[in-house]
Amino acid sequence: MGSSSGQGNSYDFSFKILLIGDSGVGKSSLIVSFISNSVENLSPTIGVDFKIKLLTIGGKRLKLTIWDTAGQERFRTLTSSYYRGAQGIILVYDVTRRETFTNLSDVWTKELELYSNNQDCIKMLVGNKVDRDSERTVTREEGAALAKDHGCLYLECSAKTRENVEQCFEELTLKIMEVPSLLEEGSALVKKNNLKQKQEYQAPPSGGCCS
Numbered sequence: 001m002g003s004s005s006g007q008g009n010s011y012d013f014s015f016k017i018l019l020i021g022d023s024g025v026g027k028s029s030l031i032v033s034f035i036s037n038s039v040e041n042l043s044p045t046i047g048v049d050f051k052i053k054l055l056t057i058g059g060k061r062l063k064l065t066i067w068d069t070a071g072q073e074r075f076r077t078l079t080s081s082y083y084r085g086a087q088g089i090i091l092v093y094d095v096t097r098r099e100t101f102t103n104l105s106d107v108w109t110k111e112l113e114l115y116s117n118n119q120d121c122i123k124m125l126v127g128n129k130v131d132r133d134s135e136r137t138v139t140r141e142e143g144a145a146l147a148k149d150h151g152c153l154y155l156e157c158s159a160k161t162r163e164n165v166e167q168c169f170e171e172l173t174l175k176i177m178e179v180p181s182l183l184e185e186g187s188a189l190v191k192k193n194n195l196k197q198k199q200e201y202q203a204p205p206s207g208g209c210c211s
């Protein structure tokens, strides 16, 4: 784990992405679902520290380092080092458990403001477990409204069926690639690509993200 086995240098950009949200909302499952392209063995997870995924988006070879909690979120003791240097942050709630949604406003966005040192980082709100639609307690409209309030992208998904799982990570990554300051703060390898990137840069991102 954590090795890009032989392909270590063959990427254009490297991004740190992390997931936050209450225990049990499916953060670890989303990572597993995204990394392994499989939906088997979905069980309560112990933290995986981080996983690495190499992929190509928009013609760019990317290395995503996706950080997972080791279950510390139960004790609300994620530290600044978990947040440090992240270009993308996924805020996850469970559409069947309303308190996981309200805790994003009450707890997680506050912690994010406190610890994230990256003003330009891109945030994405994700409502997980849409496969359990009959048990839903948070509507899509409520999710969209919260996302708007906090300047986040928004998607509903299911780690179980993999519905929208790739889209979550891809939309987030595409948005990160639109922000020049986030590219500069990545790996040293990024430097040589900056010039090229600036020429391709067109529209500024809509609205501040971590304010």
Ligand SMILES: Nc1nc2c(ncn2[C@@H]2O[C@H](COP(=O)(O)OP(=O)(O)O)[C@@H](O)[C@H]2O)c(=O)[nH]1
Pocket (backbone or CB within 6 Å): 021, 022, 023, 024, 025, 026, 027, 028, 029, 030, 042, 043, 044, 045, 046, 128, 129, 130, 131, 132, 157, 158, 159, 160, 161
């Ligand atoms: N039905 C359903 N269950 C899920 C989904 N994602 C995760 N789970 C289950 O929810 C529980 C908690 O998931 P986990 O990934 O450990 O949550 P974490 O504490 O946020 O990392 C596990 O039993 C998962 O199997 C989903 O999309 N749909």
Ligand SMILES: [Mg+2]
Pocket (backbone or CB within 6 Å): 027, 028, 029, 045, 046, 047, 068, 069, 070, 071
């Ligand atoms: Mg977990």
